[in-house]
Amino acid sequence: MKMFNRRSFLKGGLAGGAAIAAVGTSKQAEAAGSFGGYPDSMGVLVDLTKCVGCRTCEAACNKEQGLPAPDKSFDDPSVFEEKREGGLPRRTTEKAYTVVQKYDVPGREHPLFRKVQCNHCNEPACLTSCFVNAYKKTPEGAVMYDPTVCVGCRTCMVACPFYIPAYSYSSAINPVVKKCIMCYDTRLKFGKPPACVEACPQEVMTFGKRKDLLKLAHQRISEKPDAYVDHVYGETEVGGTAWMYLSDVPFDKIGYDTHLGDQPIISYVKEFLAVVPMVLTIWPALFTGFHLLSNRKDALKNEENKS
Amino acid sequence: MNSLQSKGFAPVVSHLKKDGREWTVKEKIMLGLSPKEYWAVQLRNPFNWVLWAIYAVGLPILVGRFIFGLGWVTHSSYDYPWGLFLGWGLFTMVPLSASGFMMGTTVELFGRKDFKPIERLGLLNGLLGYLFAVMFLQVDLGQPWRLIYPMFVSLGPAAVLFLVAWHVATYLSCQVAELVPAFAEWMGFPKAKQAIKKIVLGLTIAGIILSTLHQGALGALFTYAPGKVHPLWYSSSFQWFQFFVSAVFAGLSMLIVVSTLTKWFMRWRCDENYLNNLSKLTLGLAKGASLALITYLVIKIIGVAHDNDWQYLASGWGAWFMFEMVVGVILPLIFYTMAVRNSNASLARFSAFLAVFGLALNRLNTALITFNWQLYQEIPHWRELVIVVTVYATYIVVYRAVLARMPILYTWKENK
Ligand code: SF4
Numbered sequence: 151m152k153m154f155n156r157r158s159f160l161k162g163g164l165a166g167g168a169a170i171a172a173v174g175t176s177k178q179a180e181a182a183g184s185f186g187g188y189p190d191s192m193g194v195l196v197d198l199t200k201c202v203g204c205r206t207c208e209a210a211c212n213k214e215q216g217l218p219a220p221d222k223s224f225d226d227p228s229v230f231e232e233k234r235e236g237g238l239p240r241r242t243t244e245k246a247y248t249v250v251q252k253y254d255v256p257g258r259e260h261p262l263f264r265k266v267q268c269n270h271c272n273e274p275a276c277l278t279s280c281f282v283n284a285y286k287k288t289p290e291g292a293v294m295y296d297p298t299v300c301v302g303c304r305t306c307m308v309a310c311p312f313y314i315p316a317y318s319y320s321s322a323i324n325p326v327v328k329k330c331i332m333c334y335d336t337r338l339k340f341g342k343p344p345a346c347v348e349a350c351p352q353e354v355m356t357f358g359k360r361k362d363l364l365k366l367a368h369q370r371i372s373e374k375p376d377a378y379v380d381h382v383y384g385e386t387e388v389g390g391t392a393w394m395y396l397s398d399v400p401f402d403k404i405g406y407d408t409h410l411g412d413q414p415i416i417s418y419v420k421e422f423l424a425v426v427p428m429v430l431t432i433w434p435a436l437f438t439g440f441h442l443l444s445n446r447k448d449a450l451k452n453e454e455n456k457s
Numbered sequence: 458m459n460s461l462q463s464k465g466f467a468p469v470v471s472h473l474k475k476d477g478r479e480w481t482v483k484e485k486i487m488l489g490l491s492p493k494e495y496w497a498v499q500l501r502n503p504f505n506w507v508l509w510a511i512y513a514v515g516l517p518i519l520v521g522r523f524i525f526g527l528g529w530v531t532h533s534s535y536d537y538p539w540g541l542f543l544g545w546g547l548f549t550m551v552p553l554s555a556s557g558f559m560m561g562t563t564v565e566l567f568g569r570k571d572f573k574p575i576e577r578l579g580l581l582n583g584l585l586g587y588l589f590a591v592m593f594l595q596v597d598l599g600q601p602w603r604l605i606y607p608m609f610v611s612l613g614p615a616a617v618l619f620l621v622a623w624h625v626a627t628y629l630s631c632q633v634a635e636l637v638p639a640f641a642e643w644m645g646f647p648k649a650k651q652a653i654k655k656i657v658l659g660l661t662i663a664g665i666i667l668s669t670l671h672q673g674a675l676g677a678l679f680t681y682a683p684g685k686v687h688p689l690w691y692s693s694s695f696q697w698f699q700f701f702v703s704a705v706f707a708g709l710s711m712l713i714v715v716s717t718l719t720k721w722f723m724r725w726r727c728d729e730n731y732l733n734n735l736s737k738l739t740l741g742l743a744k745g746a747s748l749a750l751i752t753y754l755v756i757k758i759i760g761v762a763h764d765n766d767w768q769y770l771a772s773g774w775g776a777w778f779m780f781e782m783v784v785g786v787i788l789p790l791i792f793y794t795m796a797v798r799n800s801n802a803s804l805a806r807f808s809a810f811l812a813v814f815g816l817a818l819n820r821l822n823t824a825l826i827t828f829n830w831q832l833y834q835e836i837p838h839w840r841e842l843v844i845v846v847t848v849y850a851t852y853i854v855v856y857r858a859v860l861a862r863m864p865i866l867y868t869w870k871e872n873k
Pocket residue numbers: 267268269270271274275276277293309310311312313314315329
């Protein structure tokens with residue numbers, strides 16, 4: 151459980167109290183990125199080649215999570231043509247934890263549909279950036295959010311590399327982060343697949359242990375190398391995610407960020423985190439020293455003046 | 458007030474009036490004027506008219522923010538969770554307020570007593586800047602009443618913002634303590650002043666540590682978004698250092714700017730000691746700022762080289778980056794150096810305005826303008842802008858009110 155060691159290091163370092171203890175353990179900070187997630191955590195493999203864009207999953211999620219009624223009904227295909235700012239496709243909102251996007255790919259017989267929701271990262275950026283610890287990665291793999299402690303700083307939204315968390319800005323008294331929780335409290339906890347997965351008529355999504363899903367994904371690719379690009383999106387991206395994707399179109403053509411790298415987001419923050427205990431331990435001594443030196447100069451000057 | 462002074466008005470500088478009686482607190486608050494005179498002066502000041510206009514529009518909108526929620530004053534963007542409130546109020550205000558810890562360090566730690574006449578202005582600039590950064594934060598937080606949650610209710614100590622929260626809170630109390638002497642003199646509490654004198658070295662060192670870390674942490678916050686901030690403004694390895702070093706020149710430059718404003722608009726409140734030393738001190742600050750600027754320039758270049766971002770320089774973003782670097786860093790650096798060499802305080806002042814502009818541009822670029830550079834440009838809602846102007850106006854009002862009263866720009870005359 152490397153993660154826990156590292157977390158406790160960070161705790162010491164940032165809290166400032168246990169600064170000295172933390173210096174000795176800074177090696178563990180270097181280990182960031184090597185945490186591969188809970189060994190038996192669950193995940194979902196999404197096979198984009200099978201999706202027909204029926205949006206049944208959206209409807210199922212809406213019901214399961216008790217979300218407000220959508221602006222347009224779930225069988226209205228015109229939502230696919232909606233664009234948000236910048237001509238970008240629709241994204242998750244405070245009213246929708248999952249949305250399906252449509253991509254017209256030149257040369258492909260049908261448009262490609264892509265389901266978007268929280269990817270439940272192994273080392274979630276949202277979790278590591280939250281200063282009130284509102285997020286939890288459960289051993290089952292879900293990334294949970296606790297609205298009762300959230301202050302609403304929205305750093306998690308800045309940090310999420312997939313632009314997933316939404317915020318209920320419309321509420322004045324209790325605005326909170328809104329995002330997919332992998333149906334943890336109603337299903338995942340009991341070993342059941344998420345509502346959207348179960349509802350899909352095309353069996354686009356497979357629910358299972360993440361490590362088994364990875365095997366399955368690679369098996370599918372090797373069985374039908376012409377039907378898929380040779381990449382499982384989410385296997386390594388930002389340290390790996392619980393939701394993973396197979397596609398027949400290169401991922402960068404269908405809105406996936408392929409420049410995220412394999413390191414979890416926290417590893418980019420590491421260099422600063424390593425500085426913290428150093429400043430805490432070295433600065434006081436250094437500056438007290440400066441002070442003594444400069445005072446000595448004064449004293450010497452006084453001597454000179456006297457003589 | 459300046460014109461009043463030329464007519465023979467003498468501001469409060471000690472506990473005793475000319476006729477030997479003591480000023481009451483109320484009289485001190487009224488600047489030693491009769492209530493009628495005081496309000497007449499306030500009404501006559503055209504700057505106050507501007508402020509009233511700002512409040513007439515801004516206050517209702519500020520109140521509306523808390524009644525109707527953030528969605529009413531911002532575009533409720535999920536892609537741009539942070540807007541002007543933090544981009545300006547936190548990321549720009551905090552470095553511009555770094556003067557506090559630097560003046561403390563210079564005077565108390567390095568024993569440069571010659572900077573004493575401007576030390577308190579530096580401390581006050583720090584304290585108020587931080588205070589209002591917290592105000593801006595309170596406007597921006599979804600649930601401002603939970604501000605103390607990261608301290609006492611649910612702790613996320615591995616997060617950079619956790620460090621910012623704790624350090625800004627601790628540092629605020631440090632700065633309050635550092636300014637107790639000014640308040641104590643004004644109110645006539647000599648004991649409080651003595652008490653602080655004993656711990657001032659500790660406070661100063663604490664100030665340096667906290668400032669190094671939280672100024673840097675503000676930069677480190679953006680390392681959570683490696684793909685979102687444009688590579689020219691992003692550096693995993695150096696972001697915190699860049700933010701820290703730029704805070705050094707920004708704090709010093711802001712101090713020059715504020716001292717220049719006081720010299721122009723609050724001359725009545727400055728004493729001889731302050732006015733006569735100001736040009737010399739401005740050049741001293743300019744020297745410090747130019748050293749920080751050259752350091753900053755070098756680490757900016759190293760940052761670009763380290764991540765091999767050269768190819769971006771040829772793009773439109775590159776031109777924008779060069780604009781920021783030339784106008785906000787290189788020109789101030791050249792002007793400061795020339796000013797120091799020729800003992801030209803006016804040039805140093807001009808340079809300070811440029812450097813402050815450059816810093817603001819850098820922070821807004823990082824937090825807003827180049828943020829999500831691959832998506833689209835978010836233009837803040839007009840109500841968001843109005844609130845920023847309103848809160849900033851309040852900052853100016855409070856700043857001016859303290860300067861007009863407490864011994865910041867003048868030395869208090871103790872009497873037995
Ligand atoms: S996809 Fe975003 S919101 Fe979901 S776990 Fe990862 S970082 Fe958090």
